[in-house]
Amino acid sequence: MSARAGAWLLPGATLALVIVVIASLAVGDMALAPARVVDGLMRRDDLAATIIWQIRLPRIVVAMLVGGALAASGVVMQAYFRNNLASPGLLGVSAGGSAGAVVAIGLGFAGTSLLIIPATAIIGALAATGAVLVLARRGASTERLLLAGVALNALLGAVTSYVLSNFTLTYERNAQVLFWLLGGLEDRTWEHAAMAAPIVLAAAALWPLGRPMDLLSLGAAEAQSLGVDVRRLQRTMIALSTVLTALATAVAGTVGFVGLIVPHLLRMLAGPEHKRLVPLALIGGAAFVLACDLIARSAGNVRLGIVTSLIGGPFFLWLLRKQT
């Protein structure tokens, strides 16, 4: 891919994002004409203003944060493990975050503070990341990584099932648990957007890592020999990718495959250089999840996690076929 063609990608992705945002503002149970969207945004029309400011805009913001976070997290994990099949979902990091949140709900802590769920999601995701690091320590071959991911996903699924089956849950808590399992953006409020807002900080912290991540993605020892502070870089990458995944999971549950297919597609289009890949993943991931959510809403309120998996599953199989 030539640099000149690549130069269109960032503006192109941004334009796509803007279009999906506008569509997401207009489409819904009550369709709004473009003029009414503008009136609603300007608060000149009470009903439209309520729909947009109370319902659609917070959902859009959360969707963008979640999509950007998962895609960027995928890019970082792929560079870290030097394997383009590594992603928060496949490795079990999303499931770890989800299990953390579900346990907090099951134990009845979740209601005590808005920070409980993000905190437990981060703890769960960090524990899962630690387990992956141990299981796939020496050379992260595709087989080892995927097997580690399968084992972890099964283990964490058992934790979640245990909470579901052995805790006497109220109907409300049961619904909350199911929400995390299926992943979705229903009823997201500005509070959820605020909860996920640190995603912006984590994404900004990724900015200066682009160049050293290039070197690391071709080999840790080689990168060290070329002057990269590999240990520090790896620690930062793991911390940031885990926090990104955990925050996304804390507000939207398990949304599968975003961290796998968005980085992959973008790498095919823009090449492997992380200085371009990271911002593209943030914007492309936001556009992808928002578009999937639009499909989910238009298809009669299908859960977001189902839509991303319906798109991501076949893509993943195609990827595996292509690799062999």
Add this chain to the structure above:
Amino acid sequence: MTALTIKNATVPGRLAAVDLDLPRGVLVGLVGPNGSGKSTLLQVAAGILPIDGSVAWSGREVDGIPPLERGRMTNWVPQEARFEFGFSVRSVIAQARYAHGDDNAGIEEALARFDLGSLAERPVNRLSGGERMRVLLARAFATGAGLHLWDEPLAPLDVKHGLEILVLARRLADGNRTIVLSLHDLRVAHCLDIVVVMHAGTVRAVGAPDEVLMADLLLEVFGVRARTAPGLILELP
């Protein structure tokens, strides 16, 4: 002036209390049977494998040298390059300048020297083994480092490119750089300045090829009988 000083380097199960001192401006061959510790010693010398003992470059303890400065002083080339991502040949070589603030100096020269000009825009994950090794060596060359540690650079190369690498390594050594390369061909090792013979995780002998590569040592370490005889001579035109 010493380029590399290794003292009492121990890696459990792989390297046992190795001492080594190499001066500047020499071309060094590291030989030994499979599993004798050549790759481990090179990684220890490069400061990328933690050890008991100490490693110093130009008299400075490696542990005290900041990462970026390490990248400017020394370069290590692995035995095999596994490139997972499709960076272009040019951009991989340009990584040599990371420790120099990405000034991109000397990239074109490195491409030309290693016969990679026509492959410059090719993704590295679609190259042959020999081409990948040339990319790694070109990247090492472009770092401008004073100490080079190359793990079996000749193994995947064809005859002509192998000879070109040796000629280039000789020129680097003449320019007061130290090149250490592990290799299996003792006849090539015989043409270098210093030979280091490894055996079972220890350095068995160090010195000029004529003094070190003697029949009894070769029989003991490699289990082969050595004698000189006329054979096929290959050189660059």
